[in-house]
């Protein structure tokens with residue numbers, strides 16, 4: 094565990110990508126097979142199942158630390174991370190039992206079936222024998238959550254450096270349905286014939302946001318445009334007589350979308366489609382809002398009524414595998430042509446459509462189309478170069494997303510709450526209000542969008558302008574106006590204001606505006622009429 | 626004024642009616658007793674100041690031409706009907722807890738304090754009292770400081786690695802207190818110790834009082850940054866990443882603060898490393914200080930005040946939160962401590 098803790102620390106305490114990749118590459122070269130296999134698994138979100146409930150862990154930790162449970166909970170709310178809070182409150186010790194990472198995971202998985210006292214015994218022993226970072230990692234393992242500041246992309250790069258294999262191949266090998274129980278380091282990373290299982294998806298190609306105008310992209314004829322849908326990116330895989338649906342978050346979602354089973358009837362074996370999963374009821378001109386789709390994603394089994402009210406359709410926009418061949422290196426125009434050919438035989442009422450390409454004669458004309466994206470229930474546009482290959486991961490150059498500017502309102506800050514974790518010593522969570530006559534009505538919370546310097550400044554101000562305290566929340570003098578940006582607005586009965594925003598964040602601190610100039614509830618109602 | 630409390634909490638600051646004076650006031654008053662020289666405690670604009678002999682020179686440096694008198698630790702002074710004395714708080718050189726006695730009732734205002742000996746400040750000495758005014762900057766059980774020697778070893782190991790990789794080590798620290806403490810922890814065998822002007826100014830004042838600090842080289846504009854390989858540079862946080870620091874070429878930056886105990890805070894700093902060290906008491910330190918005063922009434926001024934006073938009330942003390950403008954250990958660039 095010490096070696097893994099060293100790796101974790103090296104990654105965690107550096108802000109430099111190269112340092113992180115080098116530390117990880119060293120580890121992949123040196124560690125034993127089971128350890129490095131588990132490391133890939135953990136860093137790609139394949140974690141061991143939770144061995145003890147967090148309620149029990151909190152109780153045991155408070156007991157061991159000799160503090161009341163409420164004080165543990167308060168500390169947790171400030172630290173923001175359960176594993177870390179436990180590691181910090183327990184009496185200090187140094188690690189004197191250095192079992193390898195994979196052994197710890199093995200022991201952890203052996204206690205699943207044991208009675209509670211045996212599990213408690215195991216946990217208390219681990220806490221007593223593990224110090225510092227090792228204890229923190231153990232807590233992460235036992236709570237089943239493990240997130241580390243390293244992306245799939247960086248891990249693949251480190252693995253490429255350690256194994257001398259191309260990054261793109263490794264990215265593909267690491268996709269899909271494997272688990273340390275069902276494979277080995279050799280099979281996963283080294284074996285020549287990557288005889289992957291039929292469900293294995295391709296790494297998604299992700300676009301960067303276009304920051305300047307598309308004029309800089311060059312020759313107009315080299316580009317194709319589509320709507321950027323506001324659904325879930327997904328891959329539909331048709332192999333070995335079966336079908337699989339993967340989300341971009343690499344979650345297998347086949348069972349959540351039973352209506353897609355029909356696609357098996359007209360998509361030939363050996364086909365992989367990339368597209369957007371959308372709720373799109375028959376006869377409607379646009380898909381339903383993201384909220385409706387969210388209701389579907391939340392259900393592992395879908396009731397009949399929901400299936401009828403909120404039918405899911407795949408809007409395909411790329412073809413990655415055709416007749417069993419990986420065609421990702423072929424130009425987009427060719428892949429698109431094949432996609433169109435394939436879709437020509439699909440009946441109109443089938444839950445598979447092809448995402449239309451938008452006609453435009455100039456960048457100005459396209460910009461004009463973009464302004465109508467909200468009416469189409471889209472987030473903006475996607476621009477794709479006609480000769481672009483289908484790359485792995487987020488890459489600049491060939492694909493761009495050209496999103497709509499967000500909606501904004503000017504609002505008054507009325508409550509402040511201190512942050513946790515990263516921002517434990519700052520006020521970062523604010524509640525904002527708009528005018529309703531002479532009253533300020535709270536309508537949203539936001540906690541991101543300011544710089545650290547701004548958060549420090551507002552923190553000092555909050556300390557001096559607190560009107561009332563309710564636990565960690567402070568009511569402050571209405572004085573500061575912030576421009577709040579958001580992606581969508583919906584009617585909501587749960588909120589006093591009657592509206593709920595999607596992805597609200599602080600765009601700007603409007604120190605130039607007096608509170609009288611903030612927006613009103615009527616303004617929000619207007620937005621609701623137009624965009625809700 | 627027969628039944629006035631010994632100390633009360635007013636909008637100017639902590640007030641003693643019997644002696645008609647304030648402790649660490651935040652608005653201009655006639656007579657101010659100052660616990661220590663940090664800017665949230667020693668403010669500008671008082672008619673008269675009283676502070677320890679060791680605290681005064683820094684205050685004069687910061688506040689300019691002030692009317693101030695010095696006092697030794699343990700020396701008893703009568704002000705009006707109050708008996709007043711200053712006792713080591715262990716926070717920074719010259720820092721004091723102020724004991725105020727009126728008709729046999731004793732209150733102690735502790736300002737900022739830590740209970741471990743940093744080898745530089747007069748170590749904290751508990752003062753028995755009926756009512757104790759305490760900070761709670763790190764008043765949560767997640768804050769438990771490691772030994773100074775352990776942290777020193779971590780810092781020196783980091784510095785040695787930087788030196789071996791041909792990088793200059795930049796360590797961010799506030800000018801008064803933390804910087805000098807860190808200086809005494811550094812191992813001069815690794816390389817030369819350079820200091821930013823703001824820190825060197827305070828160093829000079831501290832040295833002039835006969836407090837020994839290791840040798841340092843002033844890193845002002847005239848210094849050739851390349852002339853001191855293997856160096857560590859102590860600088861205020863605001864100078865990290867500045868044009869001045871960039872002149873040193875390849876470098877790593879680190880920051881030393883009690884807040885570095887929290888992983889999230891550590892990661893938010895755009896530095897390479899965070900070392901956990903503070904001039905404020907940790908959880909155990911706060912609790913032992915409170916216990917040793919024997920006080921029944923505890924007033925909590927700044928930090929995690931609500932949680933901390935609730936815990937004290939649960940544990941048999943009579944505690945309450947009093948709002949103040951003291952700030953505890955800050956991560957601000959121009960922060961106070």
Ligand SMILES: [Zn+2]
Nearest residue numbers: 737952953962
């Ligand atoms: Zn202070």
Ligand SMILES: [Zn+2]
Nearest residue numbers: 663716737962
């Ligand atoms: Zn201080």
